[in-house]
Amino acid sequence: MSSGLDLEDQYCAHNYHPLPVVLSRGEGVHVWDENGKKYLDMMSAYSAVSHGHSNPRIVDALIKQAKTLCIVSRAFYTDKLGPFLELACDLTGQDMALPMNSGAEAVETAVKAARRWGYEVKGIEQDKAEIIACTGNFHGRTTTVISFSDEAEYRKNFGPLTPGFKLVEYGNAEALENMITPNTAAFLVEPIQGEGGIVIPPRGYLKKCEEICKKHNVLLIADEIQCGLGRSGKMLACDHEDVKPDGLILGKALGGGVMAVSMFLAKKEVMDIFVPGTHGSTFGGNPLAAAVGMEALKILVEEKLPERSKELGDYMKAELQKINSPLIDNIRGAGLFIGVEIDEALGSAREVCERLMDRGLLSKETHETVVRLAPPLIITREEIDWAVEQIKVVLQEMDEVRLAS
Numbered sequence: 001m002s003s004g005l006d007l008e009d010q011y012c013a014h015n016y017h018p019l020p021v022v023l024s025r026g027e028g029v030h031v032w033d034e035n036g037k038k039y040l041d042m043m044s045a046y047s048a049v050s051h052g053h054s055n056p057r058i059v060d061a062l063i064k065q066a067k068t069l070c071i072v073s074r075a076f077y078t079d080k081l082g083p084f085l086e087l088a089c090d091l092t093g094q095d096m097a098l099p100m101n102s103g104a105e106a107v108e109t110a111v112k113a114a115r116r117w118g119y120e121v122k123g124i125e126q127d128k129a130e131i132i133a134c135t136g137n138f139h140g141r142t143t144t145v146i147s148f149s150d151e152a153e154y155r156k157n158f159g160p161l162t163p164g165f166k167l168v169e170y171g172n173a174e175a176l177e178n179m180i181t182p183n184t185a186a187f188l189v190e191p192i193q194g195e196g197g198i199v200i201p202p203r204g205y206l207k208k209c210e211e212i213c214k215k216h217n218v219l220l221i222a223d224e225i226q227c228g229l230g231r232s233g234k235m236l237a238c239d240h241e242d243v244k245p246d247g248l249i250l251g252k253a254l255g256g257g258v259m260a261v262s263m264f265l266a267k268k269e270v271m272d273i274f275v276p277g278t279h280g281s282t283f284g285g286n287p288l289a290a291a292v293g294m295e296a297l298k299i300l301v302e303e304k305l306p307e308r309s310k311e312l313g314d315y316m317k318a319e320l321q322k323i324n325s326p327l328i329d330n331i332r333g334a335g336l337f338i339g340v341e342i343d344e345a346l347g348s349a350r351e352v353c354e355r356l357m358d359r360g361l362l363s364k365e366t367h368e369t370v371v372r373l374a375p376p377l378i379i380t381r382e383e384i385d386w387a388v389e390q391i392k393v394v395l396q397e398m399d400e401v402r403l404a405s
Helices: 004-011 056-066 081-092 103-122 173-179 205-215 237-243 287-302 304-318 347-360 381-405
Strands: 025-028 030-033 037-040 096-100 129-132 165-168 184-188 219-223 247-250 262-266 328-333 337-344 364-366 369-373
Touching: 004 025, 004 364, 037 381, 056 129, 056 205, 081 096, 081 262, 096 103, 096 304, 103 129, 103 184, 103 219, 103 328, 129 347, 165 173, 173 205, 184 205, 205 219, 287 304, 304 328, 304 337, 304 381, 337 347, 347 364, 347 369
Parallel strands: 129 165, 129 184, 184 219, 219 247
Antiparallel strands: 025 030, 030 037, 096 262, 247 262, 328 337, 337 369, 364 369
16 A cells, blocks of 8 residues: 555645655644654644644634534625634734635735725826835745745746736845835735744834835735744734734634634725625635634633743743754744754755654754744743754764764
8 A cells, every 4th residue: 555655746746845754643742653653843834833733622613613604605794703803803903804714815815905005095006006025035826926036946937927016125124115116005024034044134124114114105014924823922023023014914823723714904994995896715714714713813812822932932042052063054033933044065954854853853944954943832841852952963963974974
């Protein structure tokens, strides 16, 4: 009988380069492969499993709602969507929300909202609206979204790409102001770039961007799909600088690690540009998603997961910085959103991840040089200590091999 790995390689498009492990079960911060080997998950499905695998409260909410009402589309009102969106708006300080499924869908929703607001509210000439994004960004892989990526492989042979976007250097507020024109509708930014390598901009950058956007009547839209909902040590990464964006994109952890739930939130002036027929999703905001999302948000608050992320993230960074290895070029992060940059002249992040896998720790490289460490927010100090020890041993092994060659 073929293994899960062989079958996936045979029948699934090769659009990912996964580590060679076939997972079959998960609970809390751990997952198990098809042979029963246990691993500590330091990846959390790119922040989607912040509450831990198969969180009992979320699974209970899922099952209870699945037995009651799952999908009806937005053709009808339901008893679950309104309370879910109310809680999401209360926690984020936004006025209204538009529920979607995947993060990329929510980004597309934000792009449509920004353009339509630009024409109908700001008064930009038709088909001239521009949106500024940042170098090193990652907002998804749809055709529109890759059109403002500067990663060549994301764009190669997918043209013609969507016009209307400009790129500005991430972390450079002055460059942003210089790029704004009367046709600029919005500035789309990740408060912390996740896929870019856990890149944190200079302190004060977001606040300055907020001031610039207000000055020029430009929407500030924050993509917090990866860095939001407690991951950075605050409910939102924008909260680190007391920034309130005009639009906010959430996903991943919003689904509690059991399903795809996302949304675009904004002030009323922005959301009012949508009228029946201008946007939609058959599955967006379905009762099942609303019940799961509601429980996911409640857990974040009731179990103080953002505060936990701050405390344990600070602890983990401090422990990682004690590792004396020439392979480590830089350690950076906020909360339990940490990147360990490997000196590419001495080793690769992929090799680090493969060796960690052999030792029972799962992570994933990003941009070939950064090992991403973003465990479920329910991780303990003892589990962090164990993870740091595995990283230390792997780096020592790699350095010994390097010196012996």
